[in-house]
Amino acid sequence: MSKVINNTSYFQDNDIKRNQDILIEGATISIINPSDNKETSQSLTVPGFIDLQIYGSGGRLFSADPTVESLTIMEDDLLKKGTTGFLACMATNSPEVFDECIKAAKEHRSSAKNCLGLHLEGPFLNPKRLGAHVPSFVRKATLDEIKKLIDFGDGVIKMMTIAPEIQDDEVIQYLIDHGVVVSLGHSNATFDEATAAYNKGIQTTTHLFNAMSPIHHREPGIPTAVFNHDKAMASIIADGQHVNFEVLKFAQKLLKERLFLITDAVNACSTGPYQHVEKGNKYVMPDGTLSGSSITMLQAIKNCVTHCGISLNDAIKMGTLYPAQLIGIENLTATIETGQQANLLVLDDELNLKEVIFKGETI
Structure with missing residues (x-):
C-alpha cells in the first residue's frame, strides 16, 4: 500500500526543501522527488x-x-x-x-x-x-x-x-x-x-x-x-x-x-x-x-x-x-529521508495539524 504527500516542504538538516513529493510504501518513506506542481507548497511535513x-x-x-x-x-x-x-x-x-x-x-x-x-x-x-x-x-x-x-x-x-x-x-x-x-x-x-x-x-x-x-x-x-x-x-x-x-x-x-x-x-x-x-x-x-x-x-x-x-x-x-x-530507540523517525519509518505530520502554513501519518497509515 502506498501514499503520497504532494507538493510539500520539509527540513533537511538546516535547509528547507520546497515543492517535494514524499512517497510512502508500506510503513517506510521510499522516494522523495521534486514535485511537478510548481505552485508554492501549502504544507510543511515534519517528523512525528x-x-x-x-x-x-x-x-x-x-x-x-x-x-x-x-x-x-x-x-x-x-x-x-x-x-x-x-x-x-x-x-x-x-x-x-x-x-x-x-x-x-x-x-x-x-x-x-x-x-x-x-x-x-x-x-x-x-x-x-x-x-x-x-x-x-x-x-x-x-x-x-x-x-x-x-x-x-x-x-x-x-x-x-x-x-x-x-x-x-x-x-x-x-x-x-x-x-x-x-x-x-x-x-x-x-x-x-x-x-x-x-x-x-x-x-x-x-x-x-x-x-x-x-x-x-x-x-x-x-x-x-x-x-x-x-x-x-x-x-x-x-x-x-x-x-x-x-x-x-x-x-x-x-x-x-x-x-x-x-x-x-x-x-x-x-x-x-x-x-x-x-x-x-x-x-x-x-x-x-x-x-x-x-x-x-x-x-x-x-x-x-x-x-x-x-x-x-x-x-x-x-x-x-x-x-x-x-x-536511542531504533526506528524512531527523527529526520525525513528515504528508508525512515513514515511517522510524519503535515502542517499548514500556520502550523496547524492537517494530517498524522503513523507507520505509513493516516490516523
Whole structure:
C-alpha cells in the first residue's frame, strides 16, 4: 500500500526543501522527488513528535489508573495530536503503584503503538526539591532495590529521574550499565555535585529550572552546571508557566542541540495522591502547588517560535531529533529521508495539524 504527500516542504538538516513529493510504501518513506506542481507548497511535513515525559492524555492519568486500557487511550489521543513516540511518566508513589504501572506497561508492550516505555520520575529524589511530589514516598535507593526494579521492569523502564547527590555511585552506574537514561532532577545538587554527576554518565536533566537548585551569582546551581557541560542535555516545559519564555530563550541559545521539549502534561484527577486541578492553562495541586502542564508538543513548538524567537527548524528538532537521539530507540523517525519509518505530520502554513501519518497509515 502506498501514499503520497504532494507538493510539500520539509527540513533537511538546516535547509528547507520546497515543492517535494514524499512517497510512502508500506510503513517506510521510499522516494522523495521534486514535485511537478510548481505552485508554492501549502504544507510543511515534519517528523512525528517525541515526548519523553507525559503523565496523562485522553482523560486518563496513568498512575491513577495503571492499566493497559489507560495506555491505549493515551496512545490514541496522543497520535491524533501528533505525538508518535512517548514515555508514560509516573511520579513518586507507593511501591504497589509502581509495580502496577510496570506490569501494565509489560502487558501492553506486545501491542504498543507509540508508547515507547516508562519514565520513572522518582521516588529517589531530594526532599528539598519535590515540587508536587509526595514526601512520604521519597527515599534513597539501595542497589538491591534498583536491581530488583530493573529486573522486574524487563526493559520497559527507559528513563529515570533521580537526585544524584543523595544516591550512591553504584546505584547510578547500575542504571547506566543497564541501558536506562538517567536524568538529574528534583535535586538540590550544587554546581560541583551536578557537574560530577554528568561526568559520571548522567545524560540529561529533568524540566530545566523547575525543582532544582537555582542560578545565583554566588551559588551557580544545576542550570549553570548544565550550561557549562559539553554533553549534558536538559528537557524544558515550554508553556510559559513553568519557565518564563525569556528564560527559555536564553537557555536555548546556550544549549542549542542539548535542549529538548517535554510537555510534562497531566489530566484532571480527583483521586489518589496526585489530584491535579486545571487552572487556566496549567494544572495545580489542591494546595495551589504548580504541577503538570496542559500543552501539547505542537503547542510547545509554536510557543518556542512565537514567544522565544527560536527558528522553526530548531524548534521542530527540539521536539523530534534531540529527544530521539537521547532515548536511542531504533526506528524512531527523527529526520525525513528515504528508508525512515513514515511517522510524519503535515502542517499548514500556520502550523496547524492537517494530517498524522503513523507507520505509513493516516490516523
